[in-house]
Amino acid sequence: MNQHNTWDRLQPTLNRRFSVAPMMDCTMQPYRYFARQLSRRTLLYTEMVTTGALIHGDTPRFLRHSAAEHPLALQLGGSDADELGRCAALAEEYGFDEVNLNVGCPSDRVQNNRIGACLMGEPETVARGVAAMQARTELPVTVKSRIGIDGRESWEDLCHFIETVAAAGCRTFIIHARIAILEGLSPKQNRNVPPLQYGWVHALKERYPELEIILNGGIKTLAECQSHLETLDGVMLGREPYQNPWLLSGVDPVLFGEETPVTSRHEALRRMLPWIESELERGVFLSHITRHLMGLFHGCPGGRRFRRHLTENATRPGADLRVLEDAMAQVPEDHPALLEEPA
Numbered sequence: 599m600n601q602h603n604t605w606d607r608l609q610p611t612l613n614r615r616f617s618v619a620p621m622m623d624c625t626m627q628p629y630r631y632f633a634r635q636l637s638r639r640t641l642l643y644t645e646m647v648t649t650g651a652l653i654h655g656d657t658p659r660f661l662r663h664s665a666a667e668h669p670l671a672l673q674l675g676g677s678d679a680d681e682l683g684r685c686a687a688l689a690e691e692y693g694f695d696e697v698n699l700n701v702g703c704p705s706d707r708v709q710n711n712r713i714g715a716c717l718m719g720e721p722e723t724v725a726r727g728v729a730a731m732q733a734r735t736e737l738p739v740t741v742k743s744r745i746g747i748d749g750r751e752s753w754e755d756l757c758h759f760i761e762t763v764a765a766a767g768c769r770t771f772i773i774h775a776r777i778a779i780l781e782g783l784s785p786k787q788n789r790n791v792p793p794l795q796y797g798w799v800h801a802l803k804e805r806y807p808e809l810e811i812i813l814n815g816g817i818k819t820l821a822e823c824q825s826h827l828e829t830l831d832g833v834m835l836g837r838e839p840y841q842n843p844w845l846l847s848g849v850d851p852v853l854f855g856e857e858t859p860v861t862s863r864h865e866a867l868r869r870m871l872p873w874i875e876s877e878l879e880r881g882v883f884l885s886h887i888t889r890h891l892m893g894l895f896h897g898c899p900g901g902r903r904f905r906r907h908l909t910e911n912a913t914r915p916g917a918d919l920r921v922l923e924d925a926m927a928q929v930p931e932d933h934p935a936l937l938e939e940p941a
Contacts, residue, residue: 617641619836629890636846649676671696683730704778715778725766848940900929
């Protein structure tokens with residue numbers, strides 16, 4: 599074990615049955631640490647990090663994480679095979695559990711750098727990248743894609759992409775069940791406007807039973823997860839567990855048959871306090887942490903007061919743990935609505 603990979607792995611081993619999608623400006627370390635208080639089993643992902651940023655930027659800052667976040671995957675954005683291989687080696691060096699290649703992001707910025715969904719039009723490029731990554735690491739190498747892009751949106755195009763990348767050694771595909779429209783829609787619109795095609799993802803599993811097929815896109819409840827898991831190997835949720843993180847407290851009991859790590863939202867926040875204090879001592883602003891906690895009391899009595907208190911006070915100079923504790927006090931801990939099981 600090298601100098602970076604010194605964390606004691608106390609968390610369960612990687613299992614893709616349920617995961618939280620990589621999301622820019624969302625699945626950062628504060629959210630990941632918080633999510634881990636709610637579920638031991640959920641596989642967590644970093645936000646996408648480009649190969650250029652890792653190779654030429656502040657590598658330790660981009661790859662910093664704690665032992666509590668495992669199982670944890672690093673998502674890469676890039677298309678150059680050599681750079682992807684180098685970054686896959688860094689993922690292993692820094693102790694991640696998986697390295698994932700983004701072939702699904704539709705933003706103009708990443709397209710201009712041949713990153714993300716535009717690579718669905720270059721399956722051979724993706725295959726070379728996957729092969730280079732696997733040559734440099736023993737970590738599992740996975741691919742997250744769409745079901746297609748404008749101009750390459752047929753079932754035959756999707757199967758050609760899957761078969762080409764699988765031939766390079768990829769065994770796990772995480773598929774957002776929408777096409778990506780690369781011209782004319784914003785990334786936000788691409789999450790909602792193109793229609794969901796769950797049937798295509800289920801059909802992929804039927805056609806390629808030897809591959810691990812994970813469904814992403816539009817899923818909001820654990821009941822929906824259970825339904826898809828009757829056929830598929832895993833489900834990945836994004837916006838819902840970010841905006842309503844208490845959903846994660848039901849993952850371990852509902853999807854894994856294990857006890858939940860916490861019994862209340864307040865308990866989850868109290869478990870965060872020592873880590874938050876250490877981050878404040880490191881110079882991190884409280885607001886950079888609390889912005890990832892805003893949805894915890896979504897729909898609960900006092901939830902709006904909780905959010906307002908943090909919004910108004912966490913950005914003030916010298917804001918410390920008392921701000922969060924006072925925000926928690928805005929929510930009645932014994933209210934029946936706070937004891938309901940996540941759906």
